[in-house]
Amino acid sequence: MSSSDHRARLLRAAEFRRAFDDRLARIEQQTPFDSVYDLDTADPVELWELPDADQKWVGRNARYAPTPVRSVRNALSRCDVRHEEATFADVGCGKGRVLLLATELPFRRIVGVEASKALCDIARSNVETASATHEGCERISVVHADATEFDVPEDAGLFYFYEPFALDVSMAVLDRIDDSIRRHPRRVLLCFTGRGQPDGNGSDGEASPIAAAAAELRPQWNLVETVTSPDGEFYDSFVYEYVPHAPDSKITGGYTS
Numbered sequence: 327m328s329s330s331d332h333r334a335r336l337l338r339a340a341e342f343r344r345a346f347d348d349r350l351a352r353i354e355q356q357t358p359f360d361s362v363y364d365l366d367t368a369d370p371v372e373l374w375e376l377p378d379a380d381q382k383w384v385g386r387n388a389r390y391a392p393t394p395v396r397s398v399r400n401a402l403s404r405c406d407v408r409h410e411e412a413t414f415a416d417v418g419c420g421k422g423r424v425l426l427l428a429t430e431l432p433f434r435r436i437v438g439v440e441a442s443k444a445l446c447d448i449a450r451s452n453v454e455t456a457s458a459t460h461e462g463c464e465r466i467s468v469v470h471a472d473a474t475e476f477d478v479p480e481d482a483g484l485f486y487f488y489e490p491f492a493l494d495v496s497m498a499v500l501d502r503i504d505d506s507i508r509r510h511p512r513r514v515l516l517c518f519t520g521r522g523q524p525d526g527n528g529s530d531g532e533a534s535p536i537a538a539a540a541a542e543l544r545p546q547w548n549l550v551e552t553v554t555s556p557d558g559e560f561y562d563s564f565v566y567e568y569v570p571h572a573p574d575s576k577i578t579g580g581y582t583s
């Protein structure tokens with residue numbers, strides 16, 4: 327790539343970010359969350375600005391930005407899960423907003439995985455603040471780990487991804503999830519929110535989030551729902567279900583016959 331092409335690409339990425347942040351700020355004003363509950367989830371953070379930024383995950387990843395409140399609620403409500411039997415996992419949980427909103431559903435446990443310790447600390451502090459006024463926060467745990475090395479809970483039934491990383495990392499994470507299902511057969515859904523990469527590396531015109539391509543590439547993951555965001559200016563969510571294709575599969579507890 328010539329230096330002028332490179333420069334043009336950086337400018338496009340910067341412009342995309344500015345427009346995206348303006349959009350996010352407008353949505354946040356419509357559904358205040360932090361100001362109501364005294365939390366710190368709304369402000370985006372560039373991963374390279376974090377005190378513990380590590381090239382291992384910063385270089386090929388996007389940034390922290392929260393999923394808008396109504397979009398989270400809407401997407402989770404459309405995931406057909408037996409909450410009482412399942413752990414919910416937000417892979418790349420950032421400051422923990424989705425974890426807090428997941429307490430509105432009766433999940434057995436709620437786990438956030440986050441590569442940045444600085445963001446984990448903010449998430450834990452948000453959980454502590456919220457626990458003063460909200461029930462269910464005791465079900466939340468925030469795990470400081472790279473998602474490619476995270477121990478998948480054997481009862482995890484719904485994984486949420488909002489543009490946490492690029493395709494190669496998503497493939498490695500899905501390897502772990504697939505392996506967990508083989509060892510502990512159960513019904514599992516994946517919910518991907520987003521479109522393209524917010525850092526401008528992907529095209530904003532793509533049909534589904536980059537991370538979702540990892541599921542698209544595997545026959546055992548079937549797209550079962552496309553959930554339109556209620557925040558008109560935000561991204562849709564794509565829900566995939568694990569459908570074993572081996573005839574003697576031992577998967578139990580599913581809704582599909």
Ligand SMILES: C[S@@+](CC[C@H](N)C(=O)[O-])C[C@H]1O[C@@H](n2cnc3c(N)ncnc32)[C@H](O)[C@@H]1O
Nearest residue numbers: 390391392393418419420440441472473488490
């Ligand atoms: C766009 S934010 C989404 C935050 C949150 N899930 C939400 O929707 O509000 C993506 C998060 O993924 C985290 N992340 C990126 N790569 C990761 C990895 N390899 N392992 C764990 N977390 C990662 C980032 O630090 C960032 O906080």
